[in-house]
Amino acid sequence: MEFSIIMIKFENVSITFNTKKATVNAVRNVSFEVNKGEIFGIVGTSGAGKSTLLRTVNLLEKPNGGKVNVDGVDITLLDKQSLREARQKIGMIFQHYNLIHTKTVYKNVAFPMRISGKSAKEISKRVPELLEEVGLSDKAHVYPGQLSGGQKQRVGIARALANDSHLLLCDEPTSALDLESTKSILELIRTINKKYGITILLISHEMDVIKSICSRVAVMSEGEVVDLNDVYSIFSNPTHEITKQLVRHSLNVEIPDGILGNTEGKIVKVLYRGSSALNPILSNAIRKYPVDMNILHGRIEYIDNQPMGVLLVNINGENNDVVNIIHYLKENTASAEIIYD
């Protein structure tokens, strides 16, 4: 078998649903690749087809057209037995956890191992390790009903890892969780990605989730992939209208109208990206041009360890100097636009 860096390869995947009223093209002709070991995100509003696409990877959803290669094998061509074996190596976690309510945490985690025919000895060795990994050693004999959402998702993750999966599918894993649990679940996903090199394909409707753990992202809208890039580029330089919308939600800097009305001079929105975020551009600028500058709002984000910032500055001074300084800012930052004159 030849070595490949590709874990999942979607080739012209299409899925249509026939409802009584009409035929819905849930996924249209989607092609892209997910590399081994990366955390790849699919983002889009609800109904964009991302969940349907994700479900083709373990064939919970059968595509009407196209191929889905998982680790070099076209999953759509497997017979029943081979498909079951392939699925045992693909972990999946869900928005609503989908734990077996009538089994304890321990038995939930042991379940996929029992299915794949692991011995009792292996199970009794592995399950405590997994529970330790997700920080639930003390909850082994508790039923899911007694756990918080975050804890349930941890059980889901332990269960998904039980058969040493090489791929983890995450279907809106944090959408039912509060902020704090979201953070810790994403942290856990990142940890297992680093530690075991497991490939992760995650879907979310929240750009913030994508921003905090993914390295690359595909943006879906109406069944099509409209944008695909590394997360930093998607955020710093969104091209498609849908991407811009999603990014705007996430990188939100706005100032109240009341303040806008009371400021003199111009308000400029300055965008920093990559290395420019670290240079003292603003102080250089005021040293160069005799204007007053006041920072009204600002935010710096670190995406994939690269800084990216937005600043709203109020500039006051001689007309000529103001024009020059804005020109200077434009040249030295990613962008500088006057948003209030």
Next chain:
Amino acid sequence: MIDQILNLMPELGKAFWETFQMVGISLLLALLLGVPIGLLLFITDKGLFCENKVFNRAGGILVNIIRSIPFVILLVILLPVTQIIVKTTIGPLAASVSLSVAAIVFYARLVDASLREVDKGVIEAATAMGASVPQIITQVLLVEALPGLIRGFTVTAISLIGYSAMAGIVGGGGVGDLAIRYGYYRYQMDVMVVTVAVLIVLVQIVQSIGDYAAKRADKA
């Protein structure tokens, strides 16, 4: 009056045993056959792993037909079948045949209904793990539906106690039959009151055991 009740004791004991026999046999058969039938109805339904429209429709209609026949009539219709199976058409054993048929289809519907209550997401998760259909059925579906299956079984048991009162028609006997024969036909009000009281206690006990068992099984 106390005398009369004391005189009734041997009759009551015998009636109790008859009820126990009839309800016991038909409950056992409801469990052995009602569960598989209910399961088949469920898994052959649309969108499930053994989807089969023809079987599902035919099975559903058959179950409904049997369920719509009033029990007294079912009892009479099935007399030839009873003759073949137990070689007689009178007595508690004979009555058990039609009681069982009623119990099986009744419970099959309740099994189907409680399986429908199982979270589809859990079934999807098991499928995604690579579980086979038999594994999903035995280790997920039936386990998750257990509280509902127990509640349905309790309802079936209590309905059977009620149905078994009609078994008197074929000489089946039982507590309910006693109430009808002495209390209703002979105007012995006190006997009727006692037997009905016994039935109330019996039903209460069955319900309590069922509730307790269902609660134990329910971990949610």
